[in-house]
Amino acid sequence: MRGFTFALAIVLAIASTEATRFTKCDLARRLKLHGAPNYDEWTCIADVNTDGYFDTEWKNGDGFGLWEISAREWCKDPSFPAGANRCGFDCERFRDGFLTDDLRCLREIHADRSFYGFNGWFRRFRKCPNLSTYLAECGL
Numbered sequence: 482m483r484g485f486t487f488a489l490a491i492v493l494a495i496a497s498t499e500a501t502r503f504t505k506c507d508l509a510r511r512l513k514l515h516g517a518p519n520y521d522e523w524t525c526i527a528d529v530n531t532d533g534y535f536d537t538e539w540k541n542g543d544g545f546g547l548w549e550i551s552a553r554e555w556c557k558d559p560s561f562p563a564g565a566n567r568c569g570f571d572c573e574r575f576r577d578g579f580l581t582d583d584l585r586c587l588r589e590i591h592a593d594r595s596f597y598g599f600n601g602w603f604r605r606f607r608k609c610p611n612l613s614t615y616l617a618e619c620g621l
């Protein structure tokens with residue numbers, strides 16, 4: 482029984498690791514399954530933001546998760562008590578492997594006039610202009 486418990490703990494640890502680190506194609510596939518329009522663009526932005534690691538635990542200053550959702554404007558974090566929390570989520574929710582809440586907030590950000598759609602993610606220009614071939618190997 483003790484061996485079984487140990488093996489189960491290892492399996493769960495591996496599963497949780499896999500849940501927070503995607504491959505490019507796996508993330509694109511999940512976003513497509515979630516019905517995200519422009520899933521190629523969202524995947525590429527996550528690629529640029531995380532330097533190709535697609536690690537949902539990513540954090541860069543006030544930016545949380547794959548899309549560096551900002552605690553100054555869009556989510557709530559104790560480090561930024563004056564943040565507007567316009568999406569109504571705790572920022573840590575953008576650092577797990579569940580994408581539904583991330584996508585809800587991304588849609589809100591994308592639709593905001595002051596964010597200029599995808600152009601608000603400035604770093605995307607490093608890699609994302611040619612999306613026609615970006616996901617070619619994924620067979621989506």
Ligand SMILES: [Ca+2]
Pocket residue numbers: 574575576577578579580581582583
């Ligand atoms: Ca999430």
